Amino acid sequence: MFTGIIETVGEIDQLTAESENLHIKIKSPLAQELKIDQSVSHNGVCLTVVEINENTYVVTAIKETLDKTTLRSLRKGELVNLERAMQLGDRLDGHIVQGHVDGTAICESVAEANGSWVFTFTYKNADFSTVEKGSITVNGVSLTVVNSQKGRFSVAIIPYTFENTNFKEIKPQTEVNLEFDIIGKYVKNLMQPYV
Structure with missing residues (x-):
């Protein structure tokens, strides 16, 4: 669950298609604080961290996500809004956001x-x-x-x-x-x- 309060923006570093999936590599100051399997909101889309490097990390979007969101049209160098999932007990400064784009x-x-x-x-x-x-x-x-x-x-x-x-x-x-x-x-x- 998220709050809709953006922590930072990341920059698309690399886009790699594999079958119907898209691997998205993002340059972000958050990279060093993330963990594999962690949920992060990318322009409102909840995606799972699958790889972490020094100042980049990778998430994978499946076909359904690409069909229903703007992630299908991402370009290298584009900025994306980033928010990590809220922790239990945090203030809900925005509103209840699931990261499931309608x-x-x-x-x-x-x-x-x-x-x-x-x-x-x-x-x-x-x-x-x-x-x-x-x-x-x-x-x-x-x-x-x-x-x-x-x-x-x-x-x-x-x-x-x-x-x-x-x-x-x-x-x-x-x-x-x-x-x-x-x-x-x-x-x-x-x-x-x-x-």
Whole structure:
């Protein structure tokens, strides 16, 4: 489980395809603190560490993960948001994030807003919806939804988040990973028979 509070960004160092899997080598200051078999969120996707070197580590994404996330389009040198799994007893500064991406969205626009930025995203997955002032995870970042509409929402990004995540690289037409709020998903599931 994660919180959506990004620890650092890593840089894609190498991408190696093997059958339908993709081995992703990441350069990161976290590498020396990781352990084999540890879960790390990469742009919101929970992946298992399978190899560690001095300042890099390797994770493997399977076909289903590649089909449902933006990991399929990673490029060498690209920045990825990183968060290690939370420890029991830690503060939950963001919200409950599983690292199980529900789908992707496209950035529709980025607008400056007096010292911050408003990013608007559109998505096609009708199984999910956002709630005004509810939580959403975009590329692993826990955010508050503003301007919730069917298939569309916005988030406001403060300068700290902009500078310390890969939001600084998101532009119109950039594809991002989405994880909708787990509590909202459970409520929707429970209410389905009565709707």
